[in-house]
Amino acid sequence: MANCVQMRVRFAPSPTGALHIGGARTALYNWLLARRHGGQFLLRIEDTDRERSTPENVEQIFDALHWLELDHDEEPVFQSQRSDRHAEVVQKLIDDGRAYRSTAGRDEIEAWHKEHGNRGFRGEDEGEGAVRLRVADDGTTIVKDVIRGESAFENALQDDLVIARADGTPLYHLAVVVDDLDMGVTHVVRGADHYSNTPKQLLILQAMGEEAPLYAHVPLLHGPDGNKRHGAASVQELRDRGYLPEAVRNYVALLGWGTEESQEFFTTDELVNEFSLERVSKSPAVFDEQKLRHINGRYLRELPLDDLTARLEALTGREGLRGAAEISQEKISTLSDFWPLAGFFFDGPADDPVAREKTLGSPEALERLEMARSALAEVPEPWSEERLETALQSVLERSGAKPRQIYQPIRVALAGTTVSPGIFETLRLLGRDESLRRIDAALNHLSTAADTR
Numbered sequence: 001m002a003n004c005v006q007m008r009v010r011f012a013p014s015p016t017g018a019l020h021i022g023g024a025r026t027a028l029y030n031w032l033l034a035r036r037h038g039g040q041f042l043l044r045i046e047d048t049d050r051e052r053s054t055p056e057n058v059e060q061i062f063d064a065l066h067w068l069e070l071d072h073d074e075e076p077v078f079q080s081q082r083s084d085r086h087a088e089v090v091q092k093l094i095d096d097g098r099a100y101r102s103t104a105g106r107d108e109i110e111a112w113h114k115e116h117g118n119r120g121f122r123g124e125d126e127g128e129g130a131v132r133l134r135v136a137d138d139g140t141t142i143v144k145d146v147i148r149g150e151s152a153f154e155n156a157l158q159d160d161l162v163i164a165r166a167d168g169t170p171l172y173h174l175a176v177v178v179d180d181l182d183m184g185v186t187h188v189v190r191g192a193d194h195y196s197n198t199p200k201q202l203l204i205l206q207a208m209g210e211e212a213p214l215y216a217h218v219p220l221l222h223g224p225d226g227n228k229r230h231g232a233a234s235v236q237e238l239r240d241r242g243y244l245p246e247a248v249r250n251y252v253a254l255l256g257w258g259t260e261e262s263q264e265f266f267t268t269d270e271l272v273n274e275f276s277l278e279r280v281s282k283s284p285a286v287f288d289e290q291k292l293r294h295i296n297g298r299y300l301r302e303l304p305l306d307d308l309t310a311r312l313e314a315l316t317g318r319e320g321l322r323g324a325a326e327i328s329q330e331k332i333s334t335l336s337d338f339w340p341l342a343g344f345f346f347d348g349p350a351d352d353p354v355a356r357e358k359t360l361g362s363p364e365a366l367e368r369l370e371m372a373r374s375a376l377a378e379v380p381e382p383w384s385e386e387r388l389e390t391a392l393q394s395v396l397e398r399s400g401a402k403p404r405q406i407y408q409p410i411r412v413a414l415a416g417t418t419v420s421p422g423i424f425e426t427l428r429l430l431g432r433d434e435s436l437r438r439i440d441a442a443l444n445h446l447s448t449a450a451d452t453r
Helices: 021-036 055-068 079-095 106-115 172-182 192-208 235-240 245-253 268-274 289-302 305-316 322-331 335-342 353-360 363-377 385-399 403-415 423-430 432-451
Strands: 008-011 040-045 099-102 130-133 140-145 149-154 161-164 187-191 214-218
Touching: 008 021, 008 187, 021 040, 021 055, 021 187, 021 214, 021 235, 021 245, 021 268, 040 055, 055 235, 055 245, 079 099, 079 130, 079 161, 079 172, 079 192, 130 192, 140 192, 140 214, 161 172, 161 192, 172 192, 187 192, 192 214, 235 245, 245 268, 245 289, 289 322, 305 322, 305 335, 322 335, 322 423, 353 363, 353 403, 353 432, 363 385, 363 403, 363 432, 385 403, 385 423, 403 423, 403 432, 423 432
Parallel strands: 008 040, 187 214
Antiparallel strands: 099 130, 130 161, 140 149
């Protein structure tokens, strides 16, 4: 990609709700492009929807970009603060004869189309009403798109474009064009849902006598079922579910882009070095949270233990998690998987009557748990996984039971459920006194329940 002038790209969300995955991907692609080419990544808040563009929604966008570590290079531009500049451009277009005021409404436009064989509406200056851009009756407007190629739009089929309301308030197409020009944007990278806006915006640029930026429209996101309403969570929801920002960046980058080698895991530096618009697909991408979990799990397993511990403690608001984090790291795919798996270390056994009845509800299970308890009580301190495995191996040999028939009763006694980290690691971390106390409590409960039957 040419670097004749410094690349300047922008992310321009409307703060009408949380930032979802599609918007996050647009931001990421712009950020990667700028970082790769030594350009600048700019942020513009398109907050002209006065009812929905709330300060809380603006803060959500800042928060999401901060968590994703997509830093912008200049102060954010707020579109709502640029109304004077937009109005100035509208007036100049009127003064130059490029635009006019018209009161024509929907009925008049439809009548024109019927009378003129569906050709674009052409009006006359009435001195009042909405401001319309004059569109030529001949020629075509060519959209050159890095991803989608070239498309031609016949000018004769385009209505004279409304660029400002009767009260002088500029419309979206005009504001976007002016803001991009004033911000020095060289590449407009946005979602494919904006593609149909491009010929209109090119007409405005032409009327202003300005050069167009380079356009690239990235594909839409679908769900695994092909539904356009993919239900992808907001960035904050993914954060709260325990995903890592580096894993989200990796996965989101692959939603429509990839290398020839079909590589799945990229560090952020690798993404910066490899990313190009030319390799972005035209086809809709599929957001699949199971694939995100897969990628996130690998990132979690590769985290240094101290880093993993710090992130778990930040998410849970608890301290002293290092030991549990160490023995859980291979078993979790998100940070939020940790507490259901290991919370019993800190809060005591869960109360799961179904697990207790299924695993400990027979005389045989009770007997095996008593045998295991006796063998564990003889293991000298400090407990190690090797000593514990040796002790329980002897129980297997004496009882003729399968490992699951010994280990699951112990697990339910310690954790209250059938899910925990490895049984030897769990016993070691809980320690001799606490492990035996929990087993004794389970045995007492089972004995009491048996007596009342």
